[in-house]
Amino acid sequence: MTTTEDRAGAAGRKPPEIVDMNWDPITRIIGNLGIYTKIDFANREVVECRSTSSLFRGYSVFMKGKDPRDAGFITSRICGICGDNHTTCSDYAQQMAYGVKPPPLAEHIVNLGEAAEYMFDHTIFQDNLVFVDFCEAMVKATNPGVLARAERTEAPRGHLHGYKTIADIMRAFNPFEGEVYKEALKISRVTREMFCLMEGRHVHPSTLYPGGVGTMPQPSTFTDYLSRLMGILDFVKQAVAMNDDVFDFFYEALPGYEEVGRRRTLLGCWGAWQNPDVCDYRYETMNDWGKAMYVTPGIIVDGKLVTNNLVDINLGMRILLGSSFYEDWVNEQPFVTHDPLGNPVDMRHPWNQTTVPLPQKRDFDSNYSWVMSPRWYDDKTGDHLALDTGGGPLARLWSTALNGLVDTPYIKATGHSVQISLPRSEKLPETTLEWHIPQWSNTIERNRARPYFVAYAAAMALQFVEQSMGLVRAGQTKTFENFEVPDEAIGCGFHEAVRGVLSHHLVIKDKKIANYHPYPPTPWNASPRDSYGTPGPYEDAVQGQPIFEENGPDDFKGVDIMRTVRSFDPCLPCGVHMYLGKGKTLTTQHSPMYGASHG
């Protein structure tokens, strides 16, 4: 057990009053997720949590034997909200396998497309999915006392966003009626138009290929993108201010709220946006070009950077079973015994994985999910770390800040913070936002990081537009480099999907796919207990969290639990599958011994 912290102090505890509560399916996420908890209402905390996903489609099964060039098109369909991240990551892996480096303009075009994807996805998720949990209607139903206080609390950044009180902001987030809710839907369309300018269509791109892009690099392609980007900057700046106001208010109104969804800082980030001056897609130089990415890769444990070397990150990956509906593959023949640098590759590494589905009855005491349990093996401590991504933005900002490597006109990493500079927009002046490494890896900070990362993506997009226009004006308009599919090759792609770490591992034999395993962020976050008994990050974050909701067991909604789960931005098609919903009281038990054995 490397993950769970015992947050339950022994002193002053009442005899537990345990109720089983489950939410299945969970709404306002992508995919199927179920959250099953045991809640101690006497001590107002969650004592146990299990997360399950109930969908299996079998990409790594049906991709076998197919032409490797099809991989980007097929894997996009893994997910309906971040499919383009898969295509991008697949093309990265294929470029390594084929030994091809796309022209610089193609890299900028992909970077611009992915920047638009972050802006789109984080906006629609934060404002139309997550924020419903913080909107007036929800807070009224779960914490009327907090709403009353919000009505009396002036919004400190009202001069930026225009809302007088915290309750006014909450009203603006009411579903389908609130002003910001509706505006966010419109912004999600503008940002998707920006995406389509670069990648053809959303969410499954049409113009991305291994070796480059088919996008026409006309001056107008970039002008059309830039003018839309400038048009949303006011919204971006205001979103950061509004979110800061609301999240600061929650800490203030509910002392101890920082414990909600808190877990050990165990964050992974695989890096985003290639720098074409450095990146050549060779495995041998992966450490160098990984560090040149505009979001720096890194594994962070308890506030310390363990590594930022993509080779180390790659070799440490382990796919564990323990609670998942699959046959183990350890006795199969390995596909890859050594990496191109001669390092041994573990049998539990994605390059060597064989997926054999075993549909079976769900049993929370043994196997209960279609999600496997990816872990990162720390060879210094021998721990299999259940890394999470903090929903994506938290880990990206944290890793970039701590690494201190990104230094561009718009983004600067300081070692403890990230400075994001945005130019003047219609209403608001030139603004530098600063995201500081927070005290906790918890629900609020996962959510707060999201609008900051939208600002980050907007800022980087400005740089990529400038670089693209520079190349177009210089006549360097080539966007595709030819390649041949080798008889035998391996490749790996590392990218930051919207929700965090994304890797694709590819093995080619006889010019066909012999093995292909995509690992998106959600398998990391939504994983069930592994063979060592270590819970997955959702389970770990929910387990032990206090309950602040004012409702008792009879009309309990579980909003704090849902906030925690949603703070990770679950995406179960990526994970394989999961859910949640209104708590259904299955059994009420009074068993004083319960906490002793499961705490």
Place this chain on the structure above:
Amino acid sequence: MSVDSGTHDVATEPSRSEVRDGFDEVTILWISEGMSCDGDTVSLTAAGQPSIEDLVQGLIPGLPKVNLHNKVLSPTLGGEEFLAPYRAAIRGELSPFILVIEGSIPNQNIIQGDGYWTSFGNDEETGQPLTLNWWIDRLAPKAWAVVAAGTCATFGGIHAMAGNPTGSMGLADYLGWDFKSQGALPVVNVPGCPIQPENFMETLVWVLYHAAGAAPPPPLDHMLRPQWLFGKTVHEGCDRAAYYEQADFAKDYTSPKCQVKVGCWGPVVNCNVPKRGWMAGIGGCPNVGGICIGCTMPGFPDAFMPFMDEPAGGSLSSLLIKPYGAFIRRMRGITNAAVNREPKWRHNEPTLTSGYDPYWRA
């Protein structure tokens, strides 16, 4: 080469019901728990013509009030609160409703024992997962209309690819192609991977006008697709088709020319994306440099793979067009050069040479 519909003639249906005998309120029960990626739901939120919030807020005149239940957009926290209308519909306490299925339907029959490929909520008695198939078996016969959103739900799609372990299929394969809903409609198929946002919203709006009694049933073709959206091919709406006519083909993806020799299946695929754009007229596929991989078609994806290879028929047709195309291109080049010159009377000389004569009479 537009595809003929083979279904009923719209002209025989009332174009507008004289007596409005339709519904004032309709519930949409959307289940995306098929073998899906939720991409069609996400795509739906990109539509601006009309938008989902327009629909939910009742801003489109003449439509019934719409109660939308969709997991991704649901204001509920989930679980039983979210499932309540679905359970009510099974008990016969909620009607009329439109059932929308997203994702392909797995074959549960190939599973030995109690496992499941996909589920949606739990059995209230046993607490065990309820399969998608369980819900379809109970909801489809009671639904006023059944709509399949996306190529997975319509025809099986990517998850029904050769070599798949789940035995997945489309909704009409599962319910039967002759299935009729309570509203006497067949399954309404809106293919696309994902659905083009406006294509889906427009179809849904037509079905809702029909539910209101203000429109005939939507005209569907033999694969149950809306004719006005899927009656033409990609190529027929592609602005790169002129390159094809002139036998001027892209050799790789950096080129602005016709992509049939580098993988585009547009000439034989029913889809309107190049003509319509992806959203708000922006984006697309071959019109913006992305080969058509046939993602709206029943044969997708297997019939089109490897995607980046030239389609089988492409080499012959592009060979046939070569002599004609080369000749036409040359002739057009000559004419183009001619029309790229201004007439000689446009000058700044002291004498007017345009031919103007104030005393000219016919």
